[in-house]
Amino acid sequence: MTDLSFAARSKPNDRTARVMARLDELATLSSDGEALTRLYLTPEHKAAALKVMGWMEDAGMAASLDAVGNVVGRYAGSAPDAGTLILGSHIDTVRDAGRYDGNFGVVAAIEAVAELHARQERLAVAIEIIAFGDEEGVRFPVTLSGSRAVAGTFDPAALDVTDDAGISLRAALDAFGGDPRAIAAIGRRKADILGYVEAHIEQGPVLEAEGLPVGIVTAIAGASRFKVEVEGVAGHAGTVPMRLRRDALAAAAEMISTVERTALDAPDLVATVGRIEVQPGAVNVIPARAGFTVDLRSPSDAVRRHALGALHATFADIAARRGVSVAVVPFYDEAAAPCAPPLQQALEAAVQAEGIRPLCLPSGAGHDGLAMIALCPIAMLFVRCAGGISHNPAESIAAEDAETAVRVLVAFLRRLDRTTLSTRTP
Numbered sequence: 001m002t003d004l005s006f007a008a009r010s011k012p013n014d015r016t017a018r019v020m021a022r023l024d025e026l027a028t029l030s031s032d033g034e035a036l037t038r039l040y041l042t043p044e045h046k047a048a049a050l051k052v053m054g055w056m057e058d059a060g061m062a063a064s065l066d067a068v069g070n071v072v073g074r075y076a077g078s079a080p081d082a083g084t085l086i087l088g089s090h091i092d093t094v095r096d097a098g099r100y101d102g103n104f105g106v107v108a109a110i111e112a113v114a115e116l117h118a119r120q121e122r123l124a125v126a127i128e129i130i131a132f133g134d135e136e137g138v139r140f141p142v143t144l145s146g147s148r149a150v151a152g153t154f155d156p157a158a159l160d161v162t163d164d165a166g167i168s169l170r171a172a173l174d175a176f177g178g179d180p181r182a183i184a185a186i187g188r189r190k191a192d193i194l195g196y197v198e199a200h201i202e203q204g205p206v207l208e209a210e211g212l213p214v215g216i217v218t219a220i221a222g223a224s225r226f227k228v229e230v231e232g233v234a235g236h237a238g239t240v241p242m243r244l245r246r247d248a249l250a251a252a253a254e255m256i257s258t259v260e261r262t263a264l265d266a267p268d269l270v271a272t273v274g275r276i277e278v279q280p281g282a283v284n285v286i287p288a289r290a291g292f293t294v295d296l297r298s299p300s301d302a303v304r305r306h307a308l309g310a311l312h313a314t315f316a317d318i319a320a321r322r323g324v325s326v327a328v329v330p331f332y333d334e335a336a337a338p339c340a341p342p343l344q345q346a347l348e349a350a351v352q353a354e355g356i357r358p359l360c361l362p363s364g365a366g367h368d369g370l371a372m373i374a375l376c377p378i379a380m381l382f383v384r385c386a387g388g389i390s391h392n393p394a395e396s397i398a399a400e401d402a403e404t405a406v407r408v409l410v411a412f413l414r415r416l417d418r419t420t421l422s423t424r425t426p
């Protein structure tokens with residue numbers, strides 16, 4: 001293997017310009033002329049998938065669309081039995097999205113393989129790049145469909161869910177050119193897959209505050225989401241004395257304040273109340289019912305579970321004291337996904353090789369790694385984004401940071417190949 005410095009490769013500015021131009025090009029593939037909206041299995045998703053497939057082929061890979069709508073590019077290794085390392089991210093978006101979330105990880109991975117191909121280098125391991133089609137879960141009431149299929153955990157019942165237009169996931173896949181009947185066959189064998197590594201914008205402000213272009217993720221936070229329903233008694237706003245009221249909204253407000261306080265008092269925990277509903281909703285009527293949602297996240301499942309138990313107990317105490325009833329209705333629960341130490345260490349070494357101080361930090365946002373960890377060890381490289389803004393048209397990264405991330409990915413691949421062909425932990 002030629003031991004050339006990545007920085008010595010000719011015309012790095014051309015590569016940087018190509019990364020940013022490709023991200024701009026993907027941003028034009030939208031169902032909304034005023035904003036970027038590209039949902040799973042839409043014509044815009046198909047156009048983006050075909051474009052990504054062409055870029056993979058230009059980078060020396062064999063590329064195809066799989067049964068669930070993922071784009072898969074493969075760069076064969078020199079040792080047939082050495083296994084496969086998967087790189088990638090997603091190419092679907094939220095509504096009115098930014099252009100870097102998900103898309104950057106796909107484009108950066110393609111550039112990393114293109115660099116190996118330009119040097120005529122083959123690692124012992126094979127590299128697959130996957131552009132997952134459904135990470136955001138916006139069109140259908142399911143999420144991570146592409147990565148769950150690859151991990152072998154796709155639930156066939158998901159094929160019957162429908163979008164707002166009443167189109168089932170099964171019908172949408174057929175129209176897209178996928179094959180609902182073949183989804184189970186794309187699940188990878190655990191013995192063949194060495195790991196999954198994803199480059200992604202941070203979607204938070206830490207790297208910017210630290211003055212660093214990239215960081216190494218320690219874990220993807222687990223999340224619990226639930227609705228809290230409080231029932232009291234409606235009454236006239238002018239005639240019921242304060243001490244005799246059973247005000248559902250006042251009780252809910254006290255509960256909400258405990259949600260924030262619980263997160264402030266616990267390490268590595270964030271909590272958000274994103275929606276409140278009140279009935280009957282009249283200015284002169286004491287609220288009879290109030291409901292609110294809670295989103296609780298932590299890279300530590302133990303911390304999250306402890307907070308859940310504490311909140312349930314506190315809600316019950318508040319309800320009893322105020323003479324109202326409370327019900328907690330969970331609707332989402334996902335365990336944390338810790339990143340594999342060998343992969344983290346290889347990323348840290350690659351970052352250090354670029355003269356950058358390695359910073360390890362958790363991801364509060366969910367990613368395809370939440371599904372892929374059922375198949376193999378995972379790791380993530382975060383890239384600085386302006387103001388920590390994401391899921392927003394103002395989402396932005398610097399071209400220099402994009403270039404740094406590609407250099408780190410190539411250094412990581414070459415180092416991983418030299419030091420270990422198996423990233424699995426016992």
